[in-house]
Amino acid sequence: MSETAAEAEVFKALADPNRRKILDELAERDGQTLFEICSRLTMRHQLGLSRQAVSQHLDVLLRAGLIRSRREGRYKFHHIDTTPLEHLTDRWRGGGARENRCAST
Amino acid sequence: MRIYVTSVYVDDQDKALAFYTDKLGFVKKTEVPVGEHRWLTVVSPDDPDGCELLLEPDAHPAAKPFKAALVDDGVPLTSFYVKDVHAEYERLRGLGVRFTQEPLQMGDITTAVLDDTCGNLIQIIHKPGLVKP
Numbered sequence: 001m002s003e004t005a006a007e008a009e010v011f012k013a014l015a016d017p018n019r020r021k022i023l024d025e026l027a028e029r030d031g032q033t034l035f036e037i038c039s040r041l042t043m044r045h046q047l048g049l050s051r052q053a054v055s056q057h058l059d060v061l062l063r064a065g066l067i068r069s070r071r072e073g074r075y076k077f078h079h080i081d082t083t084p085l086e087h088l089t090d091r092w093r094g095g096g097a098r099e100n101r102c103a104s105t
Numbered sequence: 106m107r108i109y110v111t112s113v114y115v116d117d118q119d120k121a122l123a124f125y126t127d128k129l130g131f132v133k134k135t136e137v138p139v140g141e142h143r144w145l146t147v148v149s150p151d152d153p154d155g156c157e158l159l160l161e162p163d164a165h166p167a168a169k170p171f172k173a174a175l176v177d178d179g180v181p182l183t184s185f186y187v188k189d190v191h192a193e194y195e196r197l198r199g200l201g202v203r204f205t206q207e208p209l210q211m212g213d214i215t216t217a218v219l220d221d222t223c224g225n226l227i228q229i230i231h232k233p234g235l236v237k238p
Contacts, residue, residue, distance in 0.1 A: 033179020036206045043211035
């Protein structure tokens with residue numbers, strides 16, 4: 001099974017530890033402003049990331065479909081979306097891989 | 106040199122005075138007509154001789170886009186000390202105040218962010234020892 005461009009975006013997004021921390025924080029409390037995400041990275045993880053750097057990380061996560069941004073009046077909130085993760089590793093876990101595991105036992 | 110005043114740019118001085126007194130609990134200190142607006146300040150009842158907050162009209166053309174850009178990213182314009190962020194959050198929510206950030210604990214600091222209805226986000230913060238009793 002070949003890797004789709006969308007899956008490649010997800011792997012790229014997850015490869016960065018700072019982006020994984022952003023997802024950790026959104027998993028703890030979903031729906032955060034950019035300011036709250038920056039505060040959490042600075043105060044909880046001692047990451048000296050600029051607001052612009054965090055904004056760029058959010059763009060990568062958005063492109064991968066791992067977060068969604070929601071506008072509510074003048075505010076903008078970011079939400080985690082784990083849908084792209086659901087079948088991400090099926091190609092290694094399903095079908096052939098399972099048969100091989102059975103054969104070796 | 107001493108800091109005696111700081112300001113928030115508000116879209117309407119009467120609305121701002123109502124919010125900063127009725128909701129937040131500050132008290133009016135000065136109200137002097139200046140041109141088409143007023144020099145309008147509030148202070149904390151816990152520190153009536155302390156730093157004043159000027160409710161300054163956002164009439165300058167640069168003020169509105171500046172405010173909108175901060176709100177878009179959820180950035181508070183300034184920060185007020187409270188004894189208990191969770192208690193203030195519940196009290197203000199009960200008065201209909203909108204929060205863009207619920208109380209968040211980070212080490213010994215707790216913060217929350219609210220909308221002042223005049224175009225600004227305001228942070229409330231508690232940290233032990235931050236303000237002298």
